[in-house]
Amino acid sequence: MDAFDTLGRIITLTLFAATLRMATPVLFATLGGIFSAHSGVFNVGLEGLLDLGAFFAVVGSVALGSPWAGLALAVVSCLIASLMFAVIHLELKAHEIIVGLALNLFAYGLTNYLLVAILKATGFYKSPLIIGFQPVNIPLIERIPIVRELLSGHSPLVYLGFLGVALAYVGLFKTPWGFHLRAVGENVEAAEAVGINTRLMKYVGMLLSGALCGFGGAFLSLAYLNMFSENMTAGRGWLALAAVNFGEGRPLKSLVACLIFGFADALAIRLQQFGLPSQLVLMLPYVATLVVLILSAIQRSRKAEKVLESPPPATKLVEV
Amino acid sequence: MSSKVHLKGLLIGVVMQAANYALILIMALVVGAAVILVSGKNPVDAYIALFRGALGSPIKIADTLDRSSVLILTGLAAAVAFRTSVWNLGLEGQLYAGAFASAWVGFSIHGLPSPIHITLCLLAGTLVGGLWGLPAILLKLRWDVNEVVSTLMLNYIAILFTAYLVAFPFRSPTAFMPGTETLDATARLPRLMIPGSVLNIGFLIALALAFLIFWFLYRTKLGYELRMVGFNPQFAGYAGMPVRRSSFLAMIFSGALAGLGGAVVITGFFGRFISSFSVGYGWDGMVISLLAQNHPLGVIPAAIFYAALANGALAMQSATGVPQALVVTVKGTIMFFVTVQFFIAFLNRRLRQWMPSTP
Numbered sequence: 300m301d302a303f304d305t306l307g308r309i310i311t312l313t314l315f316a317a318t319l320r321m322a323t324p325v326l327f328a329t330l331g332g333i334f335s336a337h338s339g340v341f342n343v344g345l346e347g348l349l350d351l352g353a354f355f356a357v358v359g360s361v362a363l364g365s366p367w368a369g370l371a372l373a374v375v376s377c378l379i380a381s382l383m384f385a386v387i388h389l390e391l392k393a394h395e396i397i398v399g400l401a402l403n404l405f406a407y408g409l410t411n412y413l414l415v416a417i418l419k420a421t422g423f424y425k426s427p428l429i430i431g432f433q434p435v436n437i438p439l440i441e442r443i444p445i446v447r448e449l450l451s452g453h454s455p456l457v458y459l460g461f462l463g464v465a466l467a468y469v470g471l472f473k474t475p476w477g478f479h480l481r482a483v484g485e486n487v488e489a490a491e492a493v494g495i496n497t498r499l500m501k502y503v504g505m506l507l508s509g510a511l512c513g514f515g516g517a518f519l520s521l522a523y524l525n526m527f528s529e530n531m532t533a534g535r536g537w538l539a540l541a542a543v544n545f546g547e548g549r550p551l552k553s554l555v556a557c558l559i560f561g562f563a564d565a566l567a568i569r570l571q572q573f574g575l576p577s578q579l580v581l582m583l584p585y586v587a588t589l590v591v592l593i594l595s596a597i598q599r600s601r602k603a604e605k606v607l608e609s610p611p612p613a614t615k616l617v618e619v
Numbered sequence: 620m621s622s623k624v625h626l627k628g629l630l631i632g633v634v635m636q637a638a639n640y641a642l643i644l645i646m647a648l649v650v651g652a653a654v655i656l657v658s659g660k661n662p663v664d665a666y667i668a669l670f671r672g673a674l675g676s677p678i679k680i681a682d683t684l685d686r687s688s689v690l691i692l693t694g695l696a697a698a699v700a701f702r703t704s705v706w707n708l709g710l711e712g713q714l715y716a717g718a719f720a721s722a723w724v725g726f727s728i729h730g731l732p733s734p735i736h737i738t739l740c741l742l743a744g745t746l747v748g749g750l751w752g753l754p755a756i757l758l759k760l761r762w763d764v765n766e767v768v769s770t771l772m773l774n775y776i777a778i779l780f781t782a783y784l785v786a787f788p789f790r791s792p793t794a795f796m797p798g799t800e801t802l803d804a805t806a807r808l809p810r811l812m813i814p815g816s817v818l819n820i821g822f823l824i825a826l827a828l829a830f831l832i833f834w835f836l837y838r839t840k841l842g843y844e845l846r847m848v849g850f851n852p853q854f855a856g857y858a859g860m861p862v863r864r865s866s867f868l869a870m871i872f873s874g875a876l877a878g879l880g881g882a883v884v885i886t887g888f889f890g891r892f893i894s895s896f897s898v899g900y901g902w903d904g905m906v907i908s909l910l911a912q913n914h915p916l917g918v919i920p921a922a923i924f925y926a927a928l929a930n931g932a933l934a935m936q937s938a939t940g941v942p943q944a945l946v947v948t949v950k951g952t953i954m955f956f957v958t959v960q961f962f963i964a965f966l967n968r969r970l971r972q973w974m975p976s977t978p
Contacts, residue, residue: 343767387955396706396767397909401954404902408947409654415942416658537771544765578783585775592769596762 312448314565320453320523322561323460324349324532327515328539329546329553330460330467331508336543337471338504339484343399344384346536347406348377348509352516354410357429357527358417366432366521370456374513380406381509385502403536411529423528431525432456454522456514463511467550480504481548512536534585541588545595556591563587643956651949655941665941672934673927681816687919687926688887689714691825692880693904694911694918695832696873701905701913702836703849703869709755709770710877711901712777717748717878718885719781722892723789725802725885736805741824741882748878749871751777756870760863766870774901782894791891798893808887821887826919828876833915845869877901898929906954925950 328345335342352373359372380402388398418424432454440451471477482490483500490497515535520527538560546553563584570580652662674680693710700707707713721744728736755773758764782797791800808819836842847855848865856862880900889896903925910924911917928950932943 401951404954405951408944408951411944412942412948534775541768576783578779582776582779585772589772592764596764600762
């Protein structure tokens with residue numbers, strides 16, 4: 300019973316609450332990736348956008364004394380960066396993967412440079428001047444014992460993230476706008492032929508991608524930790540890319556992948572407290588991503604084989 | 620007559636390329652200057668300090684060349700993969716895996732003659748680097764797993780796993796930071812005869828490989844297949860070329876070159892494996908390859924340019940107080956502009972207007 304005892308001490312309600320928290324930044328970036336994937340752009344720049352968001356959220360919060368101002372500045376800076384991405388990719392016809400990588404590099408360089416130049420700090424910036432988001436207690440749920448510990452007392456951005464999944468679902472699959480956006484990603488020529496402004500749709504997809512990464516970045520630096528540090532995104536933009544891939548463009552399915560990463564992240568932190576080498580447990584989210592990626596690919600290739608056997612159904616796969 | 624036209628065309632090509640790179644450089648320096656101005660420093664002073672730090676004396680030039688060795692190798696690694704349209708973004712991980720393997724051979728085997736010991740170290744790095752690319756390409760070929768994400772995940776896994784290895788099982792009690800034992804003297808790459816500089820034969824190895832890869836890609840059937848597959852996989856498939864084999868080889872060669880890069884920097888420069896020793900050598904390799912338009916010989920000047928930026932950045936920071944992170948911003952800007960074939964198209968139109976006789 301020793302093993303169960305240990306398991307019981309590791310897997311607690313706090314762990315699941317932490318899972319929701321750790322899933323949030325990936326979730327925002329994933330939603331962003333979903334929008335750009337539907338408009339037909341493989342957004343490799345999510346990681347850099349998160350980084351920019353996290354940095355400018357801190358700058359906004361310090362300068363204006365409010366986490367919401369920080370969030371606003373994060374969103375604006377990510378919008379500018381993704382507009383840059385969009386112009387270079389759509390107008391100057393540069394390859395999307397390369398522009399995305401350039402954006403990551405640019406964001407990493409710029410944030411580290413400004414960290415020294417504006418905030419006068421090297422490596423990380425931590426200060427009481429950073430006003431972070433306060434946890435929100437939800438009135439009704441607060442009174443229910445177990446659910447309370449799981450769902451209440453998170454940062455408002457956590458709730459916004461989960462609300463975002465619902466909004467993305469409705470927007471993409473229940474509105475004419477979403478139909479148009481998806482049409483662009485599926486077949487540009489056909490969409491063009493029926494009179495959809497495909498270029499505008501691509502811009503919208505990429506800008507939404509940027510804005511959502513602004514939320515994700517702000518969560519990292521103003522809610523999860525009240526600080527900014529180099530590499531604080533720790534590959535979450537890449538995890539998001541895997542989640543987009545897993546969900547095949549469906550927000551709810553991608554949410555499952557995000558929760559898996561969130562759990563792996565939360566578990567890694569928990570296991571560290573039990574004295575396991577941090578380097579090994581920190582590998583967990585990346586290994587989990589690989590597993591998720593492989594599972595989704597196997598599932599997709601099965602589906603493709605079925606399609607070959609039977610007449611083509613009307614379902615579609617998002618090319619990611 | 621026809622050779623004259625041909626010559627003119629060639630001349631236009633060279634002028635265009637030169638102008639293209641000059642424009643990219645100027646744009647990047649302008650963006651950099653704007654960023655320096657924001658922080659209230661003088662961009663001209665900063666750039667002078669950067670230049671002096673990179674190329675200001677024979678020793679500085681030699682040190683810049685030394686730094687370029689690993690960058691040439693990771694640049695070649697990227698070029699082989701990108702030429703074949705295999706998006707190997709796992710160079711950093713392959714570099715770490717190769718570096719650790721070569722360090723292990725370097726400190727755990729004793730009493731070998733130096734040339735043999737060095738060869739074994741470099742081979743170990745090459746082999747393990749290639750192996751680290753294996754899972755990603757097998758997954759791609761079997762289940763069509765996107766290699767962009769899988770190679771990236773393998774980066775994190777390699778960096779964290781080697782960090783674990785040097786923090787626990789292989790930690791040297793004498794090391795100041797988590798790292799392995801120092802390599803035996805027989806495993807260290809011999810220095811080239813430049814007093815005061817760390818330049819070693821690693822640079823010559825990198826140069827030789829650039830020519831070897833050039834020969835492979837442009838003068839052999841296998842290399843031709845790789846390039847055709849990269850150019851247009853469908854067409855290459857219809858023409859009966861082994862598309863899957865080419866992708867497989869490109870990934871393995873790419874990983875092997877990155878692993879060799881790790882081996883060269885460990886045996887030539889550090890002399891032991893230190894956790895997080897790489898300051899983005901693998902990432903730089905990708906940008907270098909793109910800057911060189913994925914051409915193996917173009918990788919050489921591009922890598923030296925990048926090495927100069929990196930070495931100059933340190934000098935700039937200590938002389939003028941402009942943070943060296945500026946250089947990363949400049950690098951990102953360069954990458955943005957390199958990808959834009961805008962300049963080439965623009966210059967092309969202009970030059971054709973000036974020289975109407977060329978077709």
